[in-house]
Amino acid sequence: MIFFVLRRSFFAIVLLLIVSAFTFVIFSALPSDPAALTCGKNCRPEVIESNRERLGYDRPLVEQYGAYMKGIFAGRTYGEEGSSIHCSAPSLGYSYDRHECVTTLIASTLPVTASIALGAFVLWMVIGVGLGTLAALKRGRWQDRVATAFSVIGVSLPTFFLGLIFIMVFVIWTGLLPFPRYTGLTENPVEWFMSLLLPWFVLAIISAATYVRMTRNGILEVMNEEFVRLGIAKGLPRRRLIVTYVLRAALVPIVTIAGLDFAFLLGGALVTESIFNLPGLGKLTLAAVINSDLPILVATTMVSAVFIVVANTVVDILYGYLDPRVRVK
Amino acid sequence: MSGEVVLEARSLVKWFPTGSSKLLNRPTDMLQAVDGVSFSLDRGTTLAVVGESGCGKSTLGRLLARLIEPTSGSVILDGTDVTAASSKELLALRRDIQVVFQDPYACLNPRHSIGQSIGTPIRIQKTLSRAGEKERVRELMGLVGLNPEHYNRFPHEFSGGQRQRAGIARALALSPKVIVADEPVSALDVSIQAQILNLMEDLQRQLGLSYVFIAHDLSVVRHIADRVAVMYLGKIVEIGDPESVYDTTAHPYSRALLSAVPVADPRNASRRTRIVLTGDVPSPVDPPSGCRFRTRCPKAEARCATEEPLLVDAPGRRAGEHLVACHFPD
Amino acid sequence: MTLLSVRDLRVTFGTADGDVHAVKGVSFDVSPGETVAIVGESGSGKSVTANSLLRLNFGADVRTSGQVLLEGRDILAMSDEEVRHVRGREVAMIFQDPLTALNPFYSVGRQIGEAYAVHHPEASKKELREIALDSLHKVGIPEPGKRIDQHPHEFSGGMRQRIVIAIALVNSPKILIADEPTTALDVTVQAQILELIAAMQAEHGSAVILITHDLGVVAEITERVMVMYAGRVVESAAVADAFVTPTHPYTRGLLKSVKSLDSVRHERLESIPGIPPSLINLPSGCPFHPRCAHADSLAGRCSTEVPELRRVGPGSSACHLPDERLLNLLGGAHER
Numbered sequence: 001m002i003f004f005v006l007r008r009s010f011f012a013i014v015l016l017l018i019v020s021a022f023t024f025v026i027f028s029a030l031p032s033d034p035a036a037l038t039c040g041k042n043c044r045p046e047v048i049e050s051n052r053e054r055l056g057y058d059r060p061l062v063e064q065y066g067a068y069m070k071g072i073f074a075g076r077t078y079g080e081e082g083s084s085i086h087c088s089a090p091s092l093g094y095s096y097d098r099h100e101c102v103t104t105l106i107a108s109t110l111p112v113t114a115s116i117a118l119g120a121f122v123l124w125m126v127i128g129v130g131l132g133t134l135a136a137l138k139r140g141r142w143q144d145r146v147a148t149a150f151s152v153i154g155v156s157l158p159t160f161f162l163g164l165i166f167i168m169v170f171v172i173w174t175g176l177l178p179f180p181r182y183t184g185l186t187e188n189p190v191e192w193f194m195s196l197l198l199p200w201f202v203l204a205i206i207s208a209a210t211y212v213r214m215t216r217n218g219i220l221e222v223m224n225e226e227f228v229r230l231g232i233a234k235g236l237p238r239r240r241l242i243v244t245y246v247l248r249a250a251l252v253p254i255v256t257i258a259g260l261d262f263a264f265l266l267g268g269a270l271v272t273e274s275i276f277n278l279p280g281l282g283k284l285t286l287a288a289v290i291n292s293d294l295p296i297l298v299a300t301t302m303v304s305a306v307f308i309v310v311a312n313t314v315v316d317i318l319y320g321y322l323d324p325r326v327r328v329k
Numbered sequence: 330m331s332g333e334v335v336l337e338a339r340s341l342v343k344w345f346p347t348g349s350s351k352l353l354n355r356p357t358d359m360l361q362a363v364d365g366v367s368f369s370l371d372r373g374t375t376l377a378v379v380g381e382s383g384c385g386k387s388t389l390g391r392l393l394a395r396l397i398e399p400t401s402g403s404v405i406l407d408g409t410d411v412t413a414a415s416s417k418e419l420l421a422l423r424r425d426i427q428v429v430f431q432d433p434y435a436c437l438n439p440r441h442s443i444g445q446s447i448g449t450p451i452r453i454q455k456t457l458s459r460a461g462e463k464e465r466v467r468e469l470m471g472l473v474g475l476n477p478e479h480y481n482r483f484p485h486e487f488s489g490g491q492r493q494r495a496g497i498a499r500a501l502a503l504s505p506k507v508i509v510a511d512e513p514v515s516a517l518d519v520s521i522q523a524q525i526l527n528l529m530e531d532l533q534r535q536l537g538l539s540y541v542f543i544a545h546d547l548s549v550v551r552h553i554a555d556r557v558a559v560m561y562l563g564k565i566v567e568i569g570d571p572e573s574v575y576d577t578t579a580h581p582y583s584r585a586l587l588s589a590v591p592v593a594d595p596r597n598a599s600r601r602t603r604i605v606l607t608g609d610v611p612s613p614v615d616p617p618s619g620c621r622f623r624t625r626c627p628k629a630e631a632r633c634a635t636e637e638p639l640l641v642d643a644p645g646r647r648a649g650e651h652l653v654a655c656h657f658p659d
Numbered sequence: 660m661t662l663l664s665v666r667d668l669r670v671t672f673g674t675a676d677g678d679v680h681a682v683k684g685v686s687f688d689v690s691p692g693e694t695v696a697i698v699g700e701s702g703s704g705k706s707v708t709a710n711s712l713l714r715l716n717f718g719a720d721v722r723t724s725g726q727v728l729l730e731g732r733d734i735l736a737m738s739d740e741e742v743r744h745v746r747g748r749e750v751a752m753i754f755q756d757p758l759t760a761l762n763p764f765y766s767v768g769r770q771i772g773e774a775y776a777v778h779h780p781e782a783s784k785k786e787l788r789e790i791a792l793d794s795l796h797k798v799g800i801p802e803p804g805k806r807i808d809q810h811p812h813e814f815s816g817g818m819r820q821r822i823v824i825a826i827a828l829v830n831s832p833k834i835l836i837a838d839e840p841t842t843a844l845d846v847t848v849q850a851q852i853l854e855l856i857a858a859m860q861a862e863h864g865s866a867v868i869l870i871t872h873d874l875g876v877v878a879e880i881t882e883r884v885m886v887m888y889a890g891r892v893v894e895s896a897a898v899a900d901a902f903v904t905p906t907h908p909y910t911r912g913l914l915k916s917v918k919s920l921d922s923v924r925h926e927r928l929e930s931i932p933g934i935p936p937s938l939i940n941l942p943s944g945c946p947f948h949p950r951c952a953h954a955d956s957l958a959g960r961c962s963t964e965v966p967e968l969r970r971v972g973p974g975s976s977a978c979h980l981p982d983e984r985l986l987n988l989l990g991g992a993h994e995r
Contacts, residue, residue, distance in 0.1 A: 140719060223717075226759040233713060234774045234826065235747035238739075248764050324810040325763055381845035382816075488934045489701075518700035519872060523916035523930030530925060546846045548875075551922050571924055589850040591875025593917045594902060605854060606847045608801075609815040 005317055012313045019305045024065050027298050054078050055094065068093065092302070093295035097288075102299040105284060110303075112182055113280035115192065116199050116272065117265040123204035124211060125258060131208070132215025133247065139220065147212050154209025163202045163275035170198060180276045199276045203269060207261060211254065218250035225249070252322050256315050263311030267304030332371035335539045336393065336426070336507050341366045341402035343388050347614055358614045362388040364563035365402070367640075370507070370556075375533065375540040377550035377571075379586070380560035383610050386543045389560070390509045393541060394428045395419065407506060424454060427505040431512035433496035437484040443495050444470070444480035450502045469498040472535075474528060490521035494528065501532070509541045514549060526553060547583075548590045551575065559583045562613055562621040565640060569651030579643040579653040582622045620656065628657045662866055663689040663712070663834060666726040670707050673720030677939040681707040683890035684725075689834065694860065694867045696877040696898070698913075699887035702935050708887070709836050709870045711735075713746050729834075748778040751827035753856075755839035757819035761811035767822050768807035771795070774826045794825040797862075798855060817848035824855060831863045838870045853880055874917050878902055886910045889936050889946035896974025906976040906985040908951050945979065953980055 035052035036043065052058050055078055056067055067076065071091035078085045078094055087094055087101035095102055135147035170177045180198055183191040222228060223246055231245045268282030277283075281300060288296035320326050344359040363385040370376045380386045391397045393404055395411050404411040406425055414422055427450070430436055437446045448466045451457050457465055467477035473494040484492055493513060500508050510529070514522040530553055532538060544550045550557060551571065558568040559580065567580040578584045585604045606625045611617055617624050623633040633656055640654040670682040682704040689695055699705040710716045712727055714734060727734040734745060754760040762770055771794050772787035782790075788807070795803035798821040811819055820840065827835055837856060841849035857880050860867050869881055877884050877898060884901045886894040886909065894907040905911045915929035933950040936942055948954040948961040960979050968977040972986050 226754055226756055227762045229715060229717075230752075230754060230760045230823070230826070231762065233715060233746050233752040235743045235745070235777045236773070237743065237777075244765075245762060249762075323764070325812045381847060490934060518935065519874070519913060520700060520916050520931040521934070523928035524932075526928055527930060530927070548920050551920055552924070552926055552928055555924065575920065585847055587920065589846040590920060591849070591853070591873060591879045592920070593874035593878050593914060603850065605850050607851075609817055609848070610845075 004320060008313045008316055012309050015309050016306060019309070020069070020302055021065060023298055023301045023305070024068065025061065027294055027301075028061055028064070030294070051096070055096070092299035095288075095293055095295050097291050097293040098296075102295050105296065106281065106299060106303060109279055109281045109284045111184065112278055113266060113268050113273070113282060115185060115196055116203065116269055116278065116280060117262060119196055119200040120203035120207070120265065120269075121258070121262045123200050124208040127204055128208035128211025129215050129251070129254065132212040133219060135212065135216040136219035136223070137242070144216075147216065151209045151212040154205050154212075157206060159202060159206055159271040160275055162206060163198075163272060166198050166202055167275070180278065182278050195278075199269070199272050199278060202275075203265070203272055207265075211258070214254055214257070215250065218254060219246055222246050222249045252319070255322065256319055259311045259315040259318070260308065263307040264304075266307040268300065332374065334369045335372040335407055336370040336541070337405040338366055338368050338389075338393065339403045339405065341389065341392055341404065342400045343385075343392055343397065344400045360614050361563050361616060362613060363392060363399075364616075366560075366563075366565055367402075368556075368558060368565065368568060370539050370541060372506070372539055373533065373537050374555035375542055375553050377542045377544060377554035377557045378560060379544050379547050379550060379557060381545060381586075381610060383562070383613055384560040385563040385613070386545075386560050387511055390428065390511045390541065390543050393507075394426050394509050395422070396428070420454065424450075424456075424503040425505050426507045426509065427500035427503065429493075429496050429500045429508060429510040429513045431515050433489070433492035434484065436496055436499055437492060439484055442481045442483055443475075443487065446484070447495055447499045447502060450499065454503060456503065465502065466498075469501055470495075472501070472532070473498045474524075488521075489517050490524060493517060493521075493525055497525075497528065497532070501536070504536075505538070507539045507541065509543070511543045512545060513542075515545065522549070529553065546590055547575070547587055559586065562610065562616050564621060564654065566622065566655070567643075567651075567653045568640070569643070569646070569653075573643075573646065573651040577643075577651075577659070579651065579658040580622075580655050581626050581628050581657075581659075584659070620654075630657070632656055660691065661688045661728075662691045662693075662730060664726070664728040665708075665712070666728065668708060668711055668725035668727065669723070670704070670711055670716060671722045672716075672718055673722070674939075679938045680890055680941060681938060682711065685887070685890075685892055686725075687885060687892065687895065689866050689868060691833065692860075692864050692866055693883065694869065694881040696869045696871060696881040696884045697887060698871060698874060698877055698884055700872055700913075700935060702889070702938055703887040704890040705870050705872075705887050706838055709752075709838050709868065712834075712836060712868070713750055713752060714742050715752070744778070747774055747827075747832070748830045749832055750834045750836065751830065751832040753820075753823050753827050753835065753837040753840045756843045757816055757823050758843065760823050761819055763811055766808045766810055767795070767814070768792070771822070771825050771829055775829045778830055790829065791825075794829055795822070798822070798825045798828075798859070799851075800825075816844055817851060820844060820848075820852050821855065824852075824859060828859050828863055828865070832865055834868060835860070835863075835865045836868045836870070839872070840869070841876060842871070842873070849876075856880065874902070874914060886913070889941060890938065891946065891977060892968055892975075893947065893977045894974065895968065895976075900973045904972070904986070906971045906974060907978050908953055908980075909947050912950075945977075953984075956980075 035048050035055065035057050056064055071087070073089055075089035076087050076091040085094060087103060090103060092102040092106065095105065098105065131147045131150060135144040138144050171179050177194060177197060180195040182195050185192045228241065228245050231241050268280055268285050270282035270286050273280040273282040274286060281303070284296060285300045288300065341363055342365055343363040344361050347358050347360045366389055368376065378386045378389060392399050395404065399412055403413065406422060409422065411422055437443065444466050447469055448462045451462045451465060467480060470477045470480065475491060475494050475498065487495065514525050517525060529540065533540060542550055542553060554571050556568065557571050557574045558565050559582065560566065561582050567574060567583045574583065575587065578587060585606045588604045604627070608625050611624055619635050620633040620638050623629040626633065636656070638654045638656050640652045642648055643651045643653040643658050665685060665687050668682055668685045672679040672681060685708055697705045697708060707716060711723055712734065716723065723735060725735065729745065729749060734742060761767065768788065768791040771791040775790050776782055776787055791807055792803050795807060800806055800818060800821055814822065840856065841852050844852060853876065856867065869877070871877060881898055884896065884898050885892050886907065888909050894901060894905065894910045901910060902914065905914055912931035916931060931950050936946055936949070942949050944962040944964055945966050951961065954961040957979050964979065966977045966979045968975045971982050976985055978985060
């Protein structure tokens with residue numbers, strides 16, 4: 001087992017290096033000149049050139065990448081003495097547009113996104129797996145039809161639409177909730193919770209739709225397995241059979257997919273964050289796209305990649321734990 | 330046996346990489362699926378290859394049709410080395426050797442009509458025009474006992490036996506010399522098995538076909554084989570004329586295999602002394618040293634663990650009539 | 660004394676294409692300790708019959724009628740909770756494919772212990788482990804102490820079937836239903852498993868109902884055989900009678916199609932012409948008449964009237980042909 005974990009971790013690191021190099025190259029190959037973007041429209045060429053030098057864009061690509069990687073571990077200082085800007089480790093670059101170190105930006109937005117992702121994840125697993133299980137056990141009856149209808153609606157609703165409807169219904173018409181204004185968890189837990197309630201539900205409903213279907217189909221498939229029939233033939237009580245035989249088997253693949261979905265969400269919920277005006281990673285990315293803020297784009301892409309690779313590794317290890325058949329001997 | 334050799338296997342070996350080292354995903358073990366198999370098949374005759382799961386018989390079948398590449402050794406089809414053929418030559422060689430699978434679904438596209446599926450090899454090889462293909466397919470359907478009127482029906486509208494007839498028709502589409510039949514009746518009901526076996530015999534006589542017939546028990550092949558080979562863990566342990574192999578069995582494994590076949594006649598059941606082997610077939614990744622059967626053999630002695638028995642003429646038989654790989658043959 | 664009595668069992672599955680009449684009026688008795696075989700090809704209704712004995716036919720629209728009397732109690736009329744106490748304790752089952760019959764997530768020891776614990780809630784963990792160890796040992800698993808904590812995928816097919824048998828026998832049931840227990844196994848392993856079932860039967864005194872398509876397996880271990888075709892029993896007799904002097908044309912055809920080790924090279928196999936009927940659109944009259952060589956000799960009676968199972972010679976047969984023809988014309992499946 002320890003070897004398995006070590007090997008997976010090793011490959012994860014190699015993969016991240018490749019992804020980072022790839023991201024770096026792609027963004028460098030873009031036609032827009034990063035130095036030209038550092039100042040406004042009426043920029044004098046001397047300023048552009050001096051900025052280019054300060055930010056290191058005049059160096060060869062490999063050297064730039066080296067400096068970038070070094071920055072992650074050792075921090076980085078841009079420019080000459082006196083007018084220099086220092087971003088301490090782990091430095092992911094400097095946003096000229098915002099005049100801030102990218103790491104600082106990400107550090108301030110990540111907790112928001114993590115709050116959104118975590119709550120939505122818990123909710124959608126409960127709704128998705130719960131409704132899916134109910135639908136499978138009550139196959140063909142009204143509960144099944146309701147769950148299926150929910151699933152179809154959830155899958156086909158665009159996030160922004162559901163988000164706007166929620167705001168209309170819960171904020172504007174009934175006034176049940178205040179318009180979400182993000183408050184940190186440590187600042188005021190109650191307000192934190194209230195401000196995130198709507199985005200949680202929006203994300204959860206949309207993601208849960210797929211999980212309802214996956215859970216329902218997974219359970220129905222497992223129920224046809226011969227080992228479940230043997231369980232019935234043993235005389236196992238129905239409840240125990242469902243929990244220890246059916247759910248146990250049906251949830252293994254769902255856990256895998258859920259892990260990846262969660263990681264994906266950690267990379268930023270672009271639409272949801274925008275609708276509810278939450279200062280998360282997604283909103284940061286969106287703004288960076290609009291302003292062609294390359295350092296931020298490179299950084300957010302890499303942060304997302306880290307989450308996905310880490311989640312993949314965790315899921316693989318978890319899978320080995322959940323399913324004895326893939327456990328290494 | 331006299332006659333002209335149509336297919337020959339020379340020291341065929343197929344190892345599959347398996348397992349992996351702890352830190353790097355490099356294969357460390359070799360699954361020795363087929364390990365040095367040689368035989369020859371005379372034109373118009375049937376060689377039956379019999380063995381239990383994991384003995385390598387299906388891998389051997391796929392090697393013969395060159396659906397997979399051998400690790401070493403060669404297959405000679407009508408004087409041409411199949412294993413050395415370029416991909417261009419291979420296309421032509423494919424006409425001469427065709428495969429019938431256990432599950433006819435494997436070669437019938439569920440979205441194509443049965444007629445289209447049977448004609449697929451003709452379309453791939455472009456041997457006939459569209460109209461010619463259709464006519465040929467109808468002819469083939471009649472030949473295997475399917476109603477040519479059912480050209481446009483889909484595989485699910487046919488029973489298992491009829492689907493296997495279609496699988497045979499498809500294999501015949503290019504008028505091959507040799508057909509490798511991999512357990513063609515194992516998935517069928519008893520009453521249907523007999524129909525398909527009879528059909529294969531009729532076709533052999535009519536078209537002068539040669540068969541390599543792969544089966545997992547000896548009773549199926551008794552009727553159709555002109556020569557029987559018994560495989561165990563990637564090697565032929567006994568090969569010979571069926572009368573000799575069945576009635577004067579020389580290898581202890583073949584004896585066990587024969588005695589294990591349940592007999593439907595209660596009067597016969599007591600006549601046979603049953604040899605029940607203990608344990609399971611060892612892993613082909615790490616086969617026993619010396620004779621591979623020794624771990625389950627009632628006759629095994631010290632010599633069997635150190636010295637691998639060669640496939641040689643069984644005692645008291647004409648040369649080539651009956652070969653066995655055992656230090657203590659009967 | 661009768662242990663199990665099945666009366667006019669009928670099972671129909673509603674499907675999108677129409678009703679599938681899988682079992683159409685099957686009746687039979689099983690005595691304590693007896694071995695009975697139900698033989699048939701796919702679609703004959705043999706497995707559905709077996710599953711009905713424990714109410715194990717599942718699906719959206721399954722309709723079962725008739726009676727399954729276990730020592731006088733009708734299993735088909737029991738509550739779900741009552742059936743649960745019969746399953747695994749009084750009547751146990753072995754399935755066809757040992758590769759899929761065991762729960763891949765739990766150790767084999769746990770699965771054997773569980774089968775006991777369901778019906779003996781008072782048993783302690785230590786007791787259950789002892790029982791599992793003992794069961795593994797009895798069914799011939801080498802080194803049970805080491806193997807007890809392993810998972811099913813670490814065992815070969817034959818070993819897994821031994822474990823399935825251990826699970827079935829852990830409560831010493833009155834009846835053991837074995838649904839094609841050796842079909843998925845290699846011949847040499849099949850022989851081991853058949854011996855094991857016979858030995859276990861002797862030890863526990865259970866009656867065995869063996870479901871199989873393999874006439875050879877029937878001849879090896881059973882005393883009495885019922886041959887099913889298209890949802891009905893067409894012949895029922897002692898194995899010795901049914902196999903030596905079969906009375907029903909279908910049984911005879913089946914026996915003739917069996918490939919024998921004693922046959923001659925290139926000898927033509929006798930086969931039953933045609934294909935088994937669709938269970939949705941059964942032929943009128945005798946379901947076997949479209950494939951039967953004798954159907955024409957009775958002036959259309961075979962295609963209009965369903966033959967009842969009646970006493971013919973030492974056994975029973977469901978055929979319109981007169982007794983003397985059934986006994987004489989068809990007799991001797993092994994004549995050449």
